[in-house]
Amino acid sequence: AVEHRAAVNHMQWMQQALPLNKYDTVLHRTSITFDASIWELFAPLIAGARLLLTPPSTHRDPGALARLVVDGSVTVLQVVPSLLSSLLQQSTVKQWHALRRLCCGGEAFASHLWAQCRSHLKSTTVYNLYGPTETCIDASFHPCHDTDTSVTVPIGRPVANTQTYVLDTGLRLTPPGVAGELYIGGLGLARGYWGRPGLTAARFVACPFGARGERMYRSGDLVRWNPDAQLEFVGRVDDQVKVRGFRIEPGEIETVLTQHPAVTQAVVVAREDQPGDKRLIAYVVAGGEGCRSEVLRDYLRERLPEYMVPAAVMVLDGLPLTPNGKLDRTALPVPQFGSAGIGRVPRTPQEQLLCELFADVLGLPVVGAEDNFFDLGGHSLLATRLIARIRATLGVELELRALFELPTVVGVAGVLDQSGRARLAVVGQVRPERVPLSFAQRRLWFLHQLEGPSPTYNIPLALRLSGPLNREALQAALADVVARHESLRTIFPQHEGVPYQQVLDPESARPALHLTETTSTDLSPALRAAARYEFELDSDIPLRAELMVLAPDEQVLLILVHHIAGDGWSLGPLSRDLATAYAARCQGQHPGWAPLPVHYVDYTLWQHQLLGDQADPESLFATQLAYWTQALAGLPDQLTLPTDRPRPPVASYRGDYLTVDIDAGLHQRLRELARRAGASLFMVLQAALAVLLSKLGAGDDIPIGSPIAGRTDQALEELIGFFVNTLVL
Structure with missing residues (x-):
């Protein structure tokens, strides 16, 4: 819901900053459903300039559009970078003699594309315009200069009656050069989203820098101030993807790809064509010889960490575009892996x-x-x-x-x-009257008895749910998941002081869906408070669900799983099974999934059978225990490290983690060192950590714990359960 005064403010600013005259011809090619069409239509009418309408057949044809600019003597043109790249490849661009102004916006304007503009459009002034629809067309602009050499052309400074703030997650102003989220205030702000109060409250927030009652729009764009006090676009907050545990900015990979001489355009996306298997895929448009998938992947390996190298690079004739000329990510083709018939067939x-x-x-x-x-x-x-x-x-x-x-x-x-x-496979077992705990569960149960109920071992999963929600279907889906995975309906009572696993029947273990009404401001504290729920292991099922209601169409589902029933890997099967069950319940059906090959109880019995009895000196349990007793003998309970404050007598478990970025050059040298030593990169980094701890006074024999998945059998891959183990290195 954009007010008329916002559009009027924008028109007045344009006529002052980018004035038109009666001799101008403005090409109107943007769909009227897109906000940029407002100035294409009204700016020339206000200034008495000529308005040239693009024929429908020409909108998405770069060749025809380039010819229309020539035939129509167009002096002012607005395009998105995706379309501009295609237009610059047309031979008729050399005849754009009348074009005096080119406005580029809607997407990040890459520096290599600006370099092509300088080469082809020497007499044209190019502007980079930035602004989401929620701020009425444009919030900032930048006249492009030869000195613009950053990864993307700056988006500049705010337009008239507009304020821009670069803030961190605590809504604090960031210093120059430090990336933060862009917030926008001023006359251009929309009232909100029609009929969506929850989303309006989440995106239009109170402005702490203005007068009482002023608002600002949370853009979701990452930007920073450069030394010239110009805003630079860094990426999207929600574009950052996590693949195999690594947080990745696809834009960084795109930048490296477009630096290859044979590539004119590139886009990198994270695809999950198979549930649970997310991969980076690159799509490129060829601009010369040598634009082949294997060549480009080798090129990326030399410049990026291995985890940032896409699993596939697809070479396209052109990137798919929407009717507005923007990249159509939904139309990107499914990647093709493999050698396409190259290489020999199996012989045995x-x-x-x-x-x-x-x-x-x-x-x-x-x-x-x-x-x-x-x-x-x-x-x-x-x-x-x-x-x-x-x-x-x-x-x-x-x-x-x-x-x-x-x-x-x-x-x-x-x-x-x-x-x-191979050792014996995990299969279904005949169950005794009382099933013992797995060795991992036994450790956690002991800590629970020692310390009492505690949120320390809760595993939270928060899912934002936007749009209409069928709560009855969600409640039924949660019950379906608990019925499918026995570990989620297992309690741990004692018999004569010895704990055992008691699997409840699905009907008596149906989880409740707790409802809490909150606001976007109070959401984070509410989630933190709810995540500190203390499970009673002998009576509570190890799963709890709470629905945080922000608005009728905006909710957050928090699922807590106690570590005794799951691990980090388990969140994958939990999410997939919940989505499958919810979709089925919304259709009035039961989820049609195949039965699990084994359950956690079967794994527990297999583990005890494999390791044997501790009292048997020939058992694997006894030999492993003897080995580790000797290997860890003499090690201190705690590393002696210089700390900034005394350790508390009882651990609070309020820890934190620090992310350290390693540049591509250092990463490459570390990989080369690993190859020379016949080791993995993990081994090299683990050794570096040990050296650091030793220099800090931790001694010469430093034990470092490293978690391993523990799912060594195919039957365990889709099971929710506590399999992770910590290996001492």
Whole structure:
């Protein structure tokens, strides 16, 4: 809901800052459903200039549009960068002699595209305009200069009667050069979103820098002030993606790609074409020789950390655009992995079976015998999954290191004969009257008895739900998930002082959906308070659900799982199963998922069977215990480190983490060091941490705990349960 005065303010500013005259011809090509069409229509009418309407057939045809600029003697043109890149490739651009002003906006304006403008449009003044619809067309502008050499052209300074603030997460002003979220205030602000009070409250917030009652719009854009007091666009707050635990800005990868001489355009997205398997995919438009997928991936490997190299690079004739000329991400094609028939076919039954396992894990139709697992989109988590599949199918224990050293079907087949036989698979078990706790559960239960109920071991999962919500369907879906996973309906009573697992029947373990009404301002404190719920392990099921209601169409679902029933990996199956069940319940159906091959109780009994009795000196339990008792003998309970304050007598568990960025050059040198030492990058960094701790006075023998997934069997991959273990290094 944009007020008329906002549009009037914008028109007045444009005529002052970018004046038109009666000799100008403005091309109107933007759809009237898009806010930029307002100035294309009214600015020339206000100034008495000529308005040229674009024929419908010309809107999305760069060649026809470029010709229209020539034939219509257009002097003022507005386009988005995606379309501008295509227009500059047309031969008729050389005839744009009448064009005196080019306005670019709607997307980030890359510096390489500005360089092309300087080359092709020497007599044209180019402006970079920025502004979301919520602030009425444009909030800032920047006349482009030859000195604009940053990754993207600056978005400049605010337009008339507009204020811009760069704030951190605490709504504090950031210093120059430090990125923060852009907030916008002034006459251009819309009243809000029609019929969506919850979203309005979340995006239009009180302005702490203005008069009482003034508001500002939360743009979701990351920006910073440069040394010239110009705003620079950094990226989107919600564009940051997390892939395999790494937080990644796709724009950084796009920038490196567009620096390749054979690439004219690039976009990088995180796709999850298979549930739980998120991968980076790059799409590029070729501008010369050498624009091939494998060449570009090698190019990226030399300049970026491995986790930022896309699993696939797809070369397109052009990027798909919306009717407004913006990038249409929904129309980007599904990536094609594999060698497209290049490479030899499997020659033995074993190679054929391995090819099928490779393809199944990677989600590909076919894999060649000499295709590299990691070049096809594989990574460490998928490698662990592949080894579990090989163990289950061939009964052979393949070391993870062997797959990294020989990442092809041919290589794996060559070492299988030297690999040891696999241990027993996890299968359904005959259950005793009282099922013991797994060894991981036993440790956590002991801590619970020692310290009492505590939120320390709660695992929170918060999901923002926008739009209409069927609460009855959500309640039923939660019950479906608890019924599917026995670990979520297991309590831990005692018999003669010994705890055991008691799996409740689904009907008596139906979880309640607790409702809490709150506001966007109070949401974070409310979530933190709710996440500190204290489970009683002998009577509470280890799952709790609370729905934070901000508005009828805006809610946040908080799910708490006690660590005794799940781990970080478990949040994946939990989210997927809840989404499946909710979709089915909204249709009045039961979720049609396949039954789980095993349950956590089966894993517990298998674990006890594998490790044996501690009293048996020949058991794996006894031998492992003897080894670790000797290996850890003499180590201190605590590392002696210089701390800034005394340690409390009782741990509060109020910790924090610090993120340290490693530049691409240092990362590359670390990888080279790892290769020379025959080690992984993790080993090198772990050694560096040990050296640092030693220099700080922690001694020479430093134990470092590292969590491992513990899901060594294919049957455990989709199970919610406590499998993670801490390995002492």
